[in-house]
Amino acid sequence: MSNTFNRKQLTARGLGSAALLLACGVSLAAPAAASTDRTRDGSAANAPTGPQWPLDLRAATLTQKGLNVVLSLRTSGTISAASISALDGRSLCVELFRPGTGVAVRRLCVKAVDGKPRIVKEDLNGAGDPSGPKVLPGVSISRPASNRLVATVPATGAGLGIGKFRWQASSAWVDSAGCTVPGCSDRLPASPASARYVKAVPSGCVAKGASVRSNSSRAHRVVAISFDDGPSPYTAGMLATLKRHGAHATFFEVGNQMSGRSAVQKQILAQGHMIGDHSWSHPVLSGGGTFASSELRRTKARITSQVGFTPCLFRAPYGAISSSLVGIARAQSMLTIQWDVDPTDWARPGSGAIASRVLAQVRPGSIILMHDGGGDRSQSVAAADTILSTLSRRGYRVVSVETLLGLKITYG
The missing domain is CATH 3.20.20.370 (Glycoside hydrolase/deacetylase)
Known part of the structure; x- marks a missing residue:
């Protein structure tokens, strides 16, 4: 692959089903403007309106770096693994979909494990219910800012094989001040974005x-x-x-x-x-x-x-x-x-x-x-x-x- 592509960044908005090459720094980014399916207490909205909840997604990027994938998420408020794990119904994840379908088969979520932020892989059934949570080994997590999280994850640990896949960042927030059950949720981009994991040696x-x-x-x-x-x-x-x-x-x-x-x-x-x-x-x-x-x-x-x-x-x-x-x-x-x-x-x-x-x-x-x-x-x-x-x-x-x-x- 030519080095001229090493830092090229592509946005997910308007890409449809086009496959994107994620290799050696080529990334697939989803700008906040692409999100159209935020919900407030279950009601749909076409654009971010009303109060900003801590886990409203402002940007999401997925990048292949050698044999790893790098997940970068930016939210409206502070990202805290402890606060996400404190209540059922709260989550900050990247969902991975079967190619050519709208069916998510697994997700990588930020959770607090033994008091530390970890990436946990969960398998999803046909109804989207998670099971078999596993803390992924070999993951590096950094916090460039209080509302940003960057996780470097071995692609094999994430369940990615060579070829096409689709992805979408998702978040959910439940509290007592407006985001009551079923809570507030967000997705970015609005529809799963297509990508390709390539062999990198x-x-x-x-x-x-x-x-x-x-x-x-x-x-x-x-x-x-x-x-x-x-x-x-x-x-x-x-x-x-x-x-x-x-x-x-x-x-x-x-x-x-x-x-x-x-x-x-x-x-x-x-x-x-x-x-x-x-x-x-x-x-x-x-x-x-x-x-x-x-x-x-x-x-x-x-x-x-x-x-x-x-x-x-x-x-x-x-x-x-x-x-x-x-x-x-x-x-x-x-x-x-x-x-x-x-x-x-x-x-x-x-x-x-x-x-x-x-x-x-x-x-x-x-x-x-x-x-x-x-x-x-x-x-x-x-x-x-x-x-x-x-x-x-x-x-x-x-x-x-x-x-x-x-x-x-x-x-x-």
């Missing part, structure tokens, strides 16, 4: 900032997990575990381990993970020089030629770095990545010990070091399941190192 990233990093900001409960020495027969199991938990990772790969394993490398990228350079043959490279330069360059070129991804991160074998080696990596447009959480899973101390060590060391902004190659990694795969489920319960989001560091990710 990462093609690279852009190095910026400090040349050596072992962690990121401690201000947010976000951590990165990384796996070294693959690809290997254990990589597929690690991918299945990450997918189950809605987590993402960076795989630092060894060049001479890639032969015959392009399929699992492509699976890494297809699931939204990243690939880093871990040298060609895993020697100590801290001495720098032409040998070290060749080890990095050969591996980077092999990754690019084999799966079409150009890494911007390098991890030194054994973590042995020097200013010379860091300079070599930077000259090849790569940052050098260390870590601040190391369970020494390579020594196979048992899956319980691996998990306990990670969970004892991890803090906001941590970079976790684990292994998917270089030997029997069944313990690491088993430990990852415990680690990811526990981090989720603690309120952490698990991302790739690139995402943790805020690096730009490009898509082919």
Whole structure:
């Protein structure tokens, strides 16, 4: 897709059933003027009239960003997950419809769970009644203003597959001051808007900032997990575990381990993970020089030629770095990545010990070091399941190192 479309924004008003491409920042926006079906205590109105209720919808945007969809909602009043969840009949959602129909099959709603705002997926029956609520993992929620909410949701978690779908934002408000049962409701746009979710595969990233990093900001409960020495027969199991938990990772790969394993490398990228350079043959490279330069360059070129991804991160074998080696990596447009959480899973101390060590060391902004190659990694795969489920319960989001560091990710 041409980059000229990356920030193009399209409005839902007057689009009818035309399918819109939602890829790499192309968005489908619904301006407030498009809403024509507000109700006040059940009575229909063709335009917003009378008092403004807190959840009157002023704008709604749905954007695909790589393997995620970004929901942006703006209301008349303050958005509070706690106040929405306080009473039955209150809701703020985006409904997803079966293509070519007016039948909503699921919705993504803002709710308070354990006192924190979360996105909850609910399936809808033919009558529109919700069931099977599930808190979606891997979701990031930000609040640019008191009346705005932006949620980044994994598309697979939202139930979106490749192809067309329709969407519509909806809200309902019940209180004792005019919006009594059945309450006040709003929809934007007035009719479900058509869109298309397209396959987006990462093609690279852009190095910026400090040349050596072992962690990121401690201000947010976000951590990165990384796996070294693959690809290997254990990589597929690690991918299945990450997918189950809605987590993402960076795989630092060894060049001479890639032969015959392009399929699992492509699976890494297809699931939204990243690939880093871990040298060609895993020697100590801290001495720098032409040998070290060749080890990095050969591996980077092999990754690019084999799966079409150009890494911007390098991890030194054994973590042995020097200013010379860091300079070599930077000259090849790569940052050098260390870590601040190391369970020494390579020594196979048992899956319980691996998990306990990670969970004892991890803090906001941590970079976790684990292994998917270089030997029997069944313990690491088993430990990852415990680690990811526990981090989720603690309120952490698990991302790739690139995402943790805020690096730009490009898509082919």
